[in-house]
Amino acid sequence: MKFKTLMIIKAVVCLGFGPLLLFLPAQLLNFLGTPYGPGAALTAREYGAALMGNLMLTWFARAAEKSVARKAIILHLFVYDAIALIATLIIQLSGGLNVLGWGIVFVYFFFTIGFGYFLIQELKST
Numbered sequence: 001m002k003f004k005t006l007m008i009i010k011a012v013v014c015l016g017f018g019p020l021l022l023f024l025p026a027q028l029l030n031f032l033g034t035p036y037g038p039g040a041a042l043t044a045r046e047y048g049a050a051l052m053g054n055l056m057l058t059w060f061a062r063a064a065e066k067s068v069a070r071k072a073i074i075l076h077l078f079v080y081d082a083i084a085l086i087a088t089l090i091i092q093l094s095g096g097l098n099v100l101g102w103g104i105v106f107v108y109f110f111f112t113i114g115f116g117y118f119l120i121q122e123l124k125s126t
Contacts, residue, residue, distance in 0.1 A: 003070075006114045007062035010077065013107060014055035021048030033098030054080070071122045078115035084108045 020028045025044035026036045034040070057073065064070040085108035092101040 001114065003064075003118055004062045006111075006118070007058045010111060011055050011058040011062070013111075014051040014058065018048050018051035018055055021045060021051065023048075032100050032104075034096055066122070066125065071119075071126075074115055074118045074122055078112065078119050081108050081111040081115060085112050 017028075021044045025041055025048070029036045029040055029044060054077070058077070061070070061073050064073065085105065088097075088101065088105050088108055091097055092105055097104070
């Protein structure tokens with residue numbers, strides 16, 4: 001897969017979930033089988049804001065050529081997705097989400113592997 005393709009896929013995923021978390025957090029969290037309250041509302045909306053930031057980053061940097069900036073972007077996205085993978089897996093295994101939570105785990109796994117691959121390529125070329 002090309003870097004640009006991975007960045008576009010990430011942007012589309014962020015576009016799909018960012019606005020939902022910002023504007024319809026109760027509906028999304030209920031759909032995922034998790035309780036909703038004031039703390040969940042704050043967390044969901046802040047996470048939605050983070051996804052919108054990642055959307056901007058991935059969309060506008062999708063054609064970045066090899067550079068120090070591109071390496072920093074890849075490192076950021078790898079660390080972000082790896083931490084989210086671990087956190088989501090822990091929540092899923094503890095029963096915090098219904099079966100649909102495995103889809104979220106898979107998405108983070110996909111991006112962790114994808115950005116990990118490009119990070120290794122960047123490190124090899126330096």
